[in-house]
Amino acid sequence: MELNHLITSKFREIKSVLSAYLTQILPAYGISPIMMYTLEYLRKHPDSIAVDIANEFGLTRGAVTQLLDKLEEQNLVVRKPHPNSRRSLSLQVTDQGNELVNAILDAYNKKIEKLFANYSADELASLKQLLEKLPL
Template sequence: MKKAFDVSDKLFELYHRVHRLLNESMTEEGVSLARSKFLFYLCKLGPCRSTDIADALKFAPRTVTEAIDGLERDRLVVRQPDPDDRRAKIVSITEMGRQALEAAEGPRKQMIGELFATLDDRELDQLHEIVGKLVIKAEDMRAKRKDEISSAAE
């Protein structure tokens, strides 16, 4: 079991180091890693409500609203009335937001390329398979946990 904890600790350490390095590199280009996630999903989803973004990113609606407030203040997104629901707003990425996202993409690709160049193709394939298995198991565990909580609540 100690070995599993050691590997887990290394994975968390890697995640945090890469996250920090990515964030620093992308922020130097004008958009942080967190902000780029919002902009990326707006590009992918197209104009949408903030609740759609919250669902896509699995964030609390309040977190998304605060992030959109900042992005709008910096003119990276714009809110417009929803033609189908006058109480709601549709969020769209602006041209300035697209440019900021594009500028941050270069350092992200460069940093990831440099990091993973440490591994040969066989190692990359193995890592992909191993991490994939862990992701599936974690999702299964989460679903089981949610089922158990639901059953206990009934």
């Protein structure tokens, strides 16, 4: 049981470091973490509506409206009539939004890759194999 505790502690530490990396990178791109998370969510869930964002991130309707207004002002997201509901607006990431997310993820991945600079090819292969077994 002690080994499991050490492993879970290490995973929490990794999560903290990765979150800090993202927080360090985002100011150069002019967006906040919640804006980035929203863009990533919308890329994975096209045609989502505002309530989906509220439910996913535990935000109020007002907070979601302000968030979407900021994303729309920066031409990162567009609101369009929803194909199945006249009362809702579909949210879509723009080409500019996709380019921004790709640039951020590229910088983020490069920062993360520095964690593995001292690993051998065999160690990286073992780590990859173990991580692939995680039920994510």
